[in-house]
Amino acid sequence: MISSSILTIFKYVTVAVAMMIMMMMIGYISSVDGFSSSSVPPPPPPISVPVWSFATTTTTTTIAATIESNTPCPPTTTTSMNIMTFCTPVSVSSPKLWALSFYDGTLTKDSFLGTRSTRNNSSDNDSNNDNNTNVSKNENNSNNNRINTGVLQLLTYNHAQLVKVLGKKSGRDINKSIACQEAGFPWWNNKMMNKKNTRESCDDDDNNNHNSNTNDCTQHQLLQNSCSNCIDFDLLPGCALYIQVEWQPSSSPLIDAGDHVVAICEVKRTGIWKQEDNKNGGIGGQVLWSDDDELLLNNNDEEEDIGNNTAMSFLRLRSDGLDESNALYSGQLREVGII
Numbered sequence: 558m559i560s561s562s563i564l565t566i567f568k569y570v571t572v573a574v575a576m577m578i579m580m581m582m583i584g585y586i587s588s589v590d591g592f593s594s595s596s597v598p599p600p601p602p603p604i605s606v607p608v609w610s611f612a613t614t615t616t617t618t619t620i621a622a623t624i625e626s627n628t629p630c631p632p633t634t635t636t637s638m639n640i641m642t643f644c645t646p647v648s649v650s651s652p653k654l655w656a657l658s659f660y661d662g663t664l665t666k667d668s669f670l671g672t673r674s675t676r677n678n679s680s681d682n683d684s685n686n687d688n689n690t691n692v693s694k695n696e697n698n699s700n701n702n703r704i705n706t707g708v709l710q711l712l713t714y715n716h717a718q719l720v721k722v723l724g725k726k727s728g729r730d731i732n733k734s735i736a737c738q739e740a741g742f743p744w745w746n747n748k749m750m751n752k753k754n755t756r757e758s759c760d761d762d763d764n765n766n767h768n769s770n771t772n773d774c775t776q777h778q779l780l781q782n783s784c785s786n787c788i789d790f791d792l793l794p795g796c797a798l799y800i801q802v803e804w805q806p807s808s809s810p811l812i813d814a815g816d817h818v819v820a821i822c823e824v825k826r827t828g829i830w831k832q833e834d835n836k837n838g839g840i841g842g843q844v845l846w847s848d849d850d851e852l853l854l855n856n857n858d859e860e861e862d863i864g865n866n867t868a869m870s871f872l873r874l875r876s877d878g879l880d881e882s883n884a885l886y887s888g889q890l891r892e893v894g895i896i
């Protein structure tokens with residue numbers, strides 16, 4: 558009786574001691590861990606997330622253009638495109654909001670948010686380029702009601718190699734449009750569409766460009782104010798999904814995130830790539846937006862090709878969703894050593 562109870566007690570003591578030793582070890586390990594990382598806790602492990610490229614318009618003044626035209630006014634509008642690492646929906650009902658995180662020092666950030674780079678020593682080397690390229694957009698900071706438009710482009714596996722171009726290089730150093738073209742993805746522009754459809758307010762006809770520079774400037778401003786859905790910049794062809802977002806400085810302040818700045822943007826519409834016959838050696842096709850006239854047109858077409866009906870494509874995408882089978886994920890980039 559006594560001996561068995563002693564045995565039981567002994568067993569408990571043994572277990573207790575073992576547990577204490579284990580707890581000490583765990584405590585030791587975690588205290589070492591805590592010590593080594595007390596100042597900067599390690600980030601969570603990488604999570605496979607969709608890979609987005611963000612496109613927006615950038616208004617720059619080049620010395621060459623200024624000298625050529627002999628007027629201080631004309632800014633040239635080009636496209637700024639970047640990989641966006643941190644980007645996620647934060648609501649799905651109205652308003653549909655997404656959180657977009659812009660890397661400090663990038664041309665895309667400065668263009669979309671109307672900021673000037675705060676880093677004076679970035680690998681972007683932007684501080685040295687101020688002579689050649691002035692980011693003139695939003696120099697008038699009082700103009701807080703301006704709405705900035707950009708397009709999130711969900712890449713596909715075919716675009717994987719573009720990550721090197723769009724993500725690791727600055728538009729200040731290379732011409733990404735040319736680089737993408739060389740990689741087989743010449744940027745697509747909806748100006749052709751606008752011409753075809755003669756959408757009044759959206760139509761910024763190239764032919765007017767040489768008439769009067771001052772007119773051009775005001776015209777561009779009018780364009781931006783009157784037509785919020787207008788996209789006056791290029792897009793990447795063949796993406797799995799396009800999401801047009803807007804950010805209004807006056808309604809949504811920026812969030813400081815260290816080397817990033819977070820903007821809460823509103824989703825305006827979504828688009829898909831409609832593959833068409835290869836015309837000029839590039840990817841043939843066009844972006845169709847969920848609100849495009851073209852959609853309705855196609856709907857009433859005599860051809861009852863339900864399988865290829867764009868509206869149906871939208872519906873199918875809505876029900877099937879997007880995952881690794883039809884969109885590029887960062888885990889896939891990691892597998893092939895691109896990141």
Ligand SMILES: *[C@@H]1O[C@H](CO)[C@@H](O)[C@H](O)[C@H]1NC(C)=O
Pocket residue numbers: 677678
């Ligand atoms: C660069 O930034 C640092 C820190 O913000 C600042 O102290 C320094 O004066 C800046 N240098 C120039 C040349 O702007």
Ligand SMILES: *[C@@H]1O[C@H](CO)[C@@H](O)[C@H](O)[C@H]1NC(C)=O
Pocket residue numbers: 678
């Ligand atoms: C500036 O860049 C140089 C060289 O890349 C680097 O050694 C230095 O630490 C940087 N300074 C700051 C303030 O970032």
Ligand SMILES: *[C@@H]1O[C@H](CO)[C@@H](O)[C@H](O)[C@H]1NC(C)=O
Pocket residue numbers: 680682685
């Ligand atoms: C930055 O630009 C300067 C002047 O244009 C150039 O001399 C320097 O090599 C560039 N640095 C990097 C890291 O590209």
Ligand SMILES: *[C@@H]1O[C@H](CO)[C@@H](O)[C@H](O)[C@H]1NC(C)=O
Pocket residue numbers: 685686688
């Ligand atoms: C920029 O312009 C200033 C003044 O005109 C000049 O001193 C400087 O060398 C120029 N920098 C570059 C990188 O061209």
Ligand SMILES: *[C@@H]1O[C@H](CO)[C@@H](O)[C@H](O)[C@H]1NC(C)=O
Pocket residue numbers: 618619620687688689690691
């Ligand atoms: C760039 O902007 C600065 C400040 O607004 C101005 O002083 C400079 O002349 C501009 N440079 C060019 C090439 O337009």
Ligand SMILES: *[C@@H]1O[C@H](CO)[C@@H](O)[C@H](O)[C@H]1NC(C)=O
Pocket residue numbers: 697698699700
């Ligand atoms: C800034 O914008 C306001 C309002 O649009 C305008 O009245 C003002 O003249 C602008 N200032 C400059 C320097 O462009």
Ligand SMILES: *[C@@H]1O[C@H](CO)[C@@H](O)[C@H](O)[C@H]1NC(C)=O
Pocket residue numbers: 635732733734735
């Ligand atoms: C890049 O090259 C394209 C095609 O040659 C041109 O239209 C565009 O203006 C260039 N972009 C910049 C920022 O120079």
Ligand SMILES: *[C@@H]1O[C@H](CO)[C@@H](O)[C@H](O)[C@H]1NC(C)=O
Pocket residue numbers: 832833834862864865
């Ligand atoms: C749908 O369109 C694609 C590209 O335009 C074409 O390859 C495919 O054969 C079409 N499918 C049907 C069912 O017509």
